[in-house]
Amino acid sequence: MKVDTNCPTEVPIWARHDAVRRRYVREMFAKIAPRYDLLNSILSLQLHHRWRRTVVRMLHLAPDSRVLDLCTGTGDLAIELARHLGPAGEVFALDFCEPMLQQGRAKAHRRGLNHTFWLQADALQLPFTDAQFDAVTIAFGLRNLIDKPAAFREIYRVLRSGGTVAVLELTRPRRAPFSWLYDLYALHILPRIGKRLSDADAYLYLPMSIRHYEAREVIADYMQQAGFQEVHYRDLTFGVVCVHMGVKP
């Protein structure tokens, strides 16, 4: 299979106007929403649950915390947070793609998690006043945001002093042989599975978006520039994912 780094459009999606990229991403997630969870489980060999639980543990949240999960998609991290906090806490789950939110809402409802609130909005223009949240999380979403420094400024704005941001994102392992194995998997096996079970374009976009994701140090730099302190990051599973964290002073 030929993997086209230019994505499935004539002009590479990365080189397109912001509004076009934004619409492309939203429509792509709308298309794959019904099978998103299934593909997540297959493609990550079920590891995505463990990665989310690790992030929740790393946050050290008090039971009455108010947490915002950005780019929540089908809500697996929001649901994990809500379970962890229990009914004393509040979890706001935000995404700009309604079909993804619908899946999340239904799952939370089935699990009786009535302290989750689902909102359709853009992560770059949050519909909240300043200093509302004890923590803001974003799992596998930052990669898709067009202006990451602006995203961190928005996150900083809505966090309370002492609040924490946690970013979980897919990354390319830095060391061989993991990086070689990863390339084989991400560029050749993953798109085939995606095409067979869901949508070919979306699962070509996925490895390309990981390739275009900034280096770990650059993401940490964006966080510091937004004002975060105690910025640090930690690779999980040989660097297939990375968690960035920071605290608002």
Ligand SMILES: C[S@@+](CC[C@H](N)C(=O)[O-])C[C@H]1O[C@@H](n2cnc3c(N)ncnc32)[C@H](O)[C@@H]1O
């Ligand atoms: C790969 S999914 C991640 C979903 C979920 N957080 C998870 O852990 O599986 C990325 C999500 O980001 C959302 N997204 C992308 N850009 C966004 C934006 N500017 N504002 C809000 N949501 C956005 C997409 O709609 C999609 O649901």
